[in-house]
Amino acid sequence: MDQAEKLRQLKKNLGGYEEVRKTPRVITVSSGKGGVGKTNFVVNLAIALAQQEKRVVIFDADLGMANIDVLLGIIPKFNLYDVIEGHKELNEIVITGPYNIKIIPGGSGIQELANIDSYRRERLIKGLKTIDNTADVILIDTGAGIAKNVLGFAGAADEVVVVMTPEPTSLTDAYGFIKAVSKYKLHSKVYLVVNKVANPQEANHTITRMKKVVERFLELQLDPLGYIFEDKVVNKSVMKQKPFVLEYPNSNASRSIKQIALNLIEGSYCPPRGTAGFMQRLIRLFG
Ligand SMILES: Nc1ncnc2c1ncn2[C@@H]1O[C@H](COP(=O)(O)OP(=O)(O)OP(=O)(O)O)[C@@H](O)[C@H]1O
Numbered sequence: 523m524d525q526a527e528k529l530r531q532l533k534k535n536l537g538g539y540e541e542v543r544k545t546p547r548v549i550t551v552s553s554g555k556g557g558v559g560k561t562n563f564v565v566n567l568a569i570a571l572a573q574q575e576k577r578v579v580i581f582d583a584d585l586g587m588a589n590i591d592v593l594l595g596i597i598p599k600f601n602l603y604d605v606i607e608g609h610k611e612l613n614e615i616v617i618t619g620p621y622n623i624k625i626i627p628g629g630s631g632i633q634e635l636a637n638i639d640s641y642r643r644e645r646l647i648k649g650l651k652t653i654d655n656t657a658d659v660i661l662i663d664t665g666a667g668i669a670k671n672v673l674g675f676a677g678a679a680d681e682v683v684v685v686m687t688p689e690p691t692s693l694t695d696a697y698g699f700i701k702a703v704s705k706y707k708l709h710s711k712v713y714l715v716v717n718k719v720a721n722p723q724e725a726n727h728t729i730t731r732m733k734k735v736v737e738r739f740l741e742l743q744l745d746p747l748g749y750i751f752e753d754k755v756v757n758k759s760v761m762k763q764k765p766f767v768l769e770y771p772n773s774n775a776s777r778s779i780k781q782i783a784l785n786l787i788e789g790s791y792c793p794p795r796g797t798a799g800f801m802q803r804l805i806r807l808f809g
């Protein structure tokens with residue numbers, strides 16, 4: 523490679539950061555309260571990142587209500603359980619969505635992760651490694667709250683995004699989640715996204731309030747990643763089972779998401795956590 527090509531490679535790898543990264547950024551998206559917009563955020567962020575030439579994988583890790591597929595209008599035939607049980611290879615359960623994003627349906631496989639034997643563990647790790655080699659970003663959509671499996675995903679990821687809304691109940695619940703991350707020393711920093719805001723002032727107000735309590739009571743850095751406008755195109759797109767960044771690219775909600783994608787790419791670089799792959803870390807945390 524000549525010098526120019528090397529530089530292009532570096533730039534392509536991680537936006538503004540001149541760092542070659544061999545493993546994907548694994549980002550868990552969680553919340554304290556349910557229904558704050560995590561799944562919509564994950565699906566649309568995945569597409570916005572893919573539009574920025576990132577190779578994106580979504581891991582649908584919501585045990586109770588896995589619905590990444592619903593938002594994309596696709597029906598997975600198999601899930602992680604089939605891989606763990608040896609009926610399928612990981613690449614056979616992966617679904618391809620718009621912009622070539624890949625979706626891994628977790629389904630009942632996630633419960634199985636807690637008591638997985640070494641043979642199955644190796645098979646899973648091997649499968650995930652093939653994904654690792656072909657992805658820049660893995661986004662994990664978890665259920666709400668601080669169930670053990672959710673914290674397992676949060677702990678195994680490189681970065682955690684907490685989604686909340688400006689409602690006071692969302693503040694206390696999001697704080698509860700961040701407190702758990704801090705208590706179990708899963709991360710020293712979490713990102714915050716405020717969804718369903720009426721205007722930027724409301725977003726700033728929410729961020730300030732959250733920052734205040736976090737700084738006062740926890741030893742953890744809270745990093746605002748952006749906000750998303752409350753927008754009726756979100757519901758319309760859910761009904762159509764088509765992501766709003768594709769259906770309504772110029773809507774307020776889509777602009778918000780695209781900004782967050784840029785913030786993620788350019789804003790901060792998070793070094794990979796040790797040499798163990800994501801799946802190894804996950805199984806360790808579950809077991
Ligand atoms: N920015 C927004 N503007 C308007 N409505 C929104 C917005 N974001 C999400 N919603 C609506 O909120 C509802 C919940 O969204 P979503 O399913 O993404 O939340 P969730 O956090 O994944 O929920 P759960 O905790 O059940 O997994 C949906 O009906 C969606 O249309």
Ligand SMILES: [Mg+2]
Pocket residue numbers: 560561562584587589663664
């Ligand atoms: Mg959801």
